[in-house]
Amino acid sequence: MAPYREDDMAHEPRTPRVALAAVTTIVTLALVGCSADDPLAETPGGESSGASGTSVVGSQDYYSNEIIAEIYAQALEANGFTVDRQMRIGQREVYLPEIEAGSIDVFPEYTGNLLQYWEPDTQARTSQDVYTALTAAVPDGLRVLDQSAATDQDSYNVTRAFAEENDVASLADLSSVTVPLTLGGNSELESRPYGPPGLSSVYGVDVSFTPIEDSGGPLTVKALLDGDVQLVNIFSADPSIAKNDLMTLEDPEGLFLASNVVPLVSEKIDDEAAEILNTVSAALTADELVDLNVRSVDEQLAAATIATDWLAEKNLF
Amino acid sequence: MNVFADALRWIVDPAHWVGSAGIDYRIVEHLAISGLAVGLATVVALPVGVLVGHTRRGRALVVGLTGAARALPTLGLLTLLGLALGIGLRAPVIALVVLAIPSVLAGAYAGVESVSRMAVDAARAVGMTEWQIVRRVEIPLGLPIIVGGVRAAVLQVVATATLAAYIADAGLGRYLFEGLKTRDYAEMLGGSLLVAALALVLEGAFALLQRASSTATPRPGGTLRLLPDPGRQ
Numbered sequence: 001m002a003p004y005r006e007d008d009m010a011h012e013p014r015t016p017r018v019a020l021a022a023v024t025t026i027v028t029l030a031l032v033g034c035s036a037d038d039p040l041a042e043t044p045g046g047e048s049s050g051a052s053g054t055s056v057v058g059s060q061d062y063y064s065n066e067i068i069a070e071i072y073a074q075a076l077e078a079n080g081f082t083v084d085r086q087m088r089i090g091q092r093e094v095y096l097p098e099i100e101a102g103s104i105d106v107f108p109e110y111t112g113n114l115l116q117y118w119e120p121d122t123q124a125r126t127s128q129d130v131y132t133a134l135t136a137a138v139p140d141g142l143r144v145l146d147q148s149a150a151t152d153q154d155s156y157n158v159t160r161a162f163a164e165e166n167d168v169a170s171l172a173d174l175s176s177v178t179v180p181l182t183l184g185g186n187s188e189l190e191s192r193p194y195g196p197p198g199l200s201s202v203y204g205v206d207v208s209f210t211p212i213e214d215s216g217g218p219l220t221v222k223a224l225l226d227g228d229v230q231l232v233n234i235f236s237a238d239p240s241i242a243k244n245d246l247m248t249l250e251d252p253e254g255l256f257l258a259s260n261v262v263p264l265v266s267e268k269i270d271d272e273a274a275e276i277l278n279t280v281s282a283a284l285t286a287d288e289l290v291d292l293n294v295r296s297v298d299e300q301l302a303a304a305t306i307a308t309d310w311l312a313e314k315n316l317f
Numbered sequence: 318m319n320v321f322a323d324a325l326r327w328i329v330d331p332a333h334w335v336g337s338a339g340i341d342y343r344i345v346e347h348l349a350i351s352g353l354a355v356g357l358a359t360v361v362a363l364p365v366g367v368l369v370g371h372t373r374r375g376r377a378l379v380v381g382l383t384g385a386a387r388a389l390p391t392l393g394l395l396t397l398l399g400l401a402l403g404i405g406l407r408a409p410v411i412a413l414v415v416l417a418i419p420s421v422l423a424g425a426y427a428g429v430e431s432v433s434r435m436a437v438d439a440a441r442a443v444g445m446t447e448w449q450i451v452r453r454v455e456i457p458l459g460l461p462i463i464v465g466g467v468r469a470a471v472l473q474v475v476a477t478a479t480l481a482a483y484i485a486d487a488g489l490g491r492y493l494f495e496g497l498k499t500r501d502y503a504e505m506l507g508g509s510l511l512v513a514a515l516a517l518v519l520e521g522a523f524a525l526l527q528r529a530s531s532t533a534t535p536r537p538g539g540t541l542r543l544l545p546d547p548g549r550q
Contacts, residue, residue, distance in 0.1 A: 093500050184404070187482070187491060188498035212404055213483045213494050219396065223404040223484075 055268060058086040058095060058104040063303065064152060064237060064293045068108035068261060068284075070307035075280050076106070078317035081273060087303070092117055100139060102266055106277070109264040111147055112257030125254030127151075131262070138264070145263045145274050148281035150289035152237040153259035154194060155248045156183075162230055163247040170250035174205040174231075184220055184229035187211040194255045202253050207231060221246075237286070239294040261289065276317070283314050323503035324510055333507075338491070344515065347488040350406065351478045354413035355421075355470050362418045363463070366425020370459070371451050379426065383419035391416050391477050399484045409481035416477055417470035424466010428459030461531035468523035475516045479508075489515070 055076060059069035066087050073083045086104060089095040096117060098104050115122050115134045124133040131147050138144055156171060163169065166177045174181065189195040190209045199205045212220045216234035221244055224232045231249075234241055241248060261284060263277045288310075295306050311317060327333065334340050369379050391412050398408035432455045440454045456463070479490030492508025495501070 186498055187495040190495070191499065210404065210486055211482060211484075211491065211494065214396070219399045219404060219484055222400055226403040228404050 054082045054084050055105040055273065056084045056086055056103065057106045058089050058099070059108060060092070060095065061088045061090050063296050064235075064289070065108050066303040067292050067296060067306050068289075069106075070303040071280055071284075071310060072106050072108060072263060072277055074304070074307050074311055075276050075317055076273060078311070079272075079276050099142065099264060099266070102141065105266040105268045107264045109144070109262050110152055110259040111144070111262050112153055112259035114144075114262070114264065116257060122257070125257055127258035127260055130258050131260065134262075141267055143265060145265060145269075146278045146281045147260040147262040148284040150237070150261045150284045150286045151259055152235050152261060152289060154233050154256050155236040155241075155251070156231050157224070157234050157241055157246040157248050158231055159224060160245045160247050163249075168249065169247075170252055171199070171203045171205065171255060172252055174199075174249070175203055179230070181205065181207040181231055182210050182229045183207040183231045183233070184210045184212045184223050185233035186213055186215055189233055194257075198255050202255050216240075237289045237293055239290060239297050242290070279316060283316060320502050320506055324506035327503040327507035328510065340511065343487075343489050343491060344511065347475070347478055347481075347490075347512070347515065350410060350413070350481050350488055351471065351474045354410050354474050354478070355417050355467065357410070358414045358417035358421050358470060358474075359467060361414070362421040363425050366422040366463075366466075367429050367451060367456065369422075370426035370429025371447070371455060373430065376426065379422060383422050386415060387419045389415060392480060392483070395480055395483060404484040406481065406485050406487060408484060409478070412480070413474050413478060417474050420470035420473065421466045424463050424469065428462030428466070429455045430459075431462055432458040461527050464523065464527045464530045468520070468527060471519050471523060472516055475519055476512060479512060 057069050057073040057076070059066040069085075069087060073085055077083050089098070089104075092113070095104065095107065099107055111127070111130045111134050115124065115130055115137055118137040118139070119133065122130075122133055122137075124130045127147070131144075134144055158168060166173075166179070168174060168177060183189070183196060183199070185195075190211070192198070196207050196209050199207055210223070210229050212223055212229075212232075214220055216232065216238060218240070220232050220234065221240050223229045224246070225244065234246070234248075236248060240246070261281070263281065265274065265277070269277070292306055292310060295301050295309075296303070328340065336342070365379070369375050394415060395408055395412040398411055402408045402411075429451075436454055436458065437450055440450045445453070478488055479493055481488040482490030482494050489508050489512050492504050492511070496503070496505025496508060
């Protein structure tokens with residue numbers, strides 16, 4: 001009878017199968033373990049910037065960073081340079097080794113976060129201090145050009161209703177707030193110096209922590225608006241701050257490092273190219289960076305289009 | 318072997334076994350989330366699957382729907398649900414229920430359908446009601462396959478429950494996200510190994526359960542006697 005046969009076959013060879021599965025798993029794990037010291041060490045793409053005359057422009061896997069990279073790329077192209085775009089590479093721990101290895105020549109960076117990558121214990125906080133420390137910290141073969149006035153840095157935000165109810169305008173005011181506070185942000189925030197430990201030691205504010213892994217995205221904003229958390233970490237150039245009528249709390253004691261937009265470049269970028277990028281940085285203000293981000297988020301335009309429009313509007317090149 | 322050895326060292330470090338962020342606590346959370354999701358999925362899918370298997374109606378619809386549901390990316394669904402329901406465990410549990418339903422459902426209808434028509438007809442012939450046939454013939458005989466469906470769901474859900482940490486402070490996924498973001502690959506791989514180990518343990522337990530359910534085929538007792546089936550010696 002066919003149904004019985006099927007039935008029997010469904011669980012007949014179970015012991016060998018379980019054993020096989022276990023063996024396969026162990027072998028796989030062993031292979032994973034053996035493969036390399038650093039699982040991310042393999043070079044994606046691999047080819048270095050090769051032919052002189054072609055500059056490789058890269059960007060983080062972050063829409064705002066890609067827009068800035070696109071602006072750099074188009075500015076260079078408008079002045080006769082050949083550009084190879086390697087956009088949306090990933091996060092700092094992925095792309096910085098590539099830059100240090102010389103496979104990328106131009107990369108939009110953020111002064112504070114970049115400084116912390118090389119010097120995790122840096123005491124610099126203000127924009128100028130951070131920039132000075134960063135120029136000293138950059139490894140041989142790389143340099144940072146002029147920083148722009150535009151910043152995109154971690155910031156703590158509350159709803160306007162919360163700010164008014166509790167009379168809060170800066171992080172220092174939070175210490176007198178009586179309701180229990182929960183901070184929402186990516187899981188790494190919990191252990192970062194500017195996370196709950198920093199809030200406690202610098203401002204005397206004790207908060208509990210809820211991880212929301214979308215880097216200050218819509219889920220984070222939703223949690224704040226729902227009142228599940230009272231305080232969230234959102235990048236200061238994020239359009240959602242204005243759109244949701246959030247209040248960015250001031251940071252008088254410098255819990256966060258200032259993080260201005262700055263091009264990190266290799267030796268291949270000569271003085272002429274550096275001059276072009278410096279012109280771009282001089283023209284980019286904080287509000288304009290937010291506007292560029294708004295165009296990406298609200299109008300869903302491609303980074304290249306936004307960059308072209310901005311360069312035209314600014315009459316650059 | 319550095320990262321692998323570091324990961325094992327990370328797991329056995331006693332400092333990682335204390336408090337509400339300790340490994341033991343995270344494992345309990347992980348199991349609770351997975352158990353809740355599979356439990357809810359079973360409550361929803363088992364009756365439907367048994368009904369489909371028993372009546373042999375609506376199979377095309379159910380196969381189509383469960384096939385489509387399998388294609389849903391859980392992270393996307395989680396984000397969508399999170400935007401509707403807010404952060405916390407509700408969104409991940411619902412997303413995991415959706416992940417678990419197809420397997421449980423497929424196991425249920427396939428299990429019931431696998432029961433010999435002769436046995437079912439015999440049961441009907443001796444005067445069993447449809448409900449009695451389902452409860453005393455089809456479910457017991459199809460149990461190994463039904464349990465197999467739950468087993469597949471458990472495996473998927475335990476592996477995917479790491480996503481709960483995307484919007485809640487819960488489960489072994491916390492180690493994965495935190496390790497990734499802070500470049501602590503020992504923590505990340507350690508967390509992954511724990512999830513894999515948990516999945517293997519549960520898989521083993523369900524393999525035993527499935528075996529037990531197939532040997533526990535009910536003997537006809539009392540006034541009820543089924544005809545001996547020529548296909549089974």
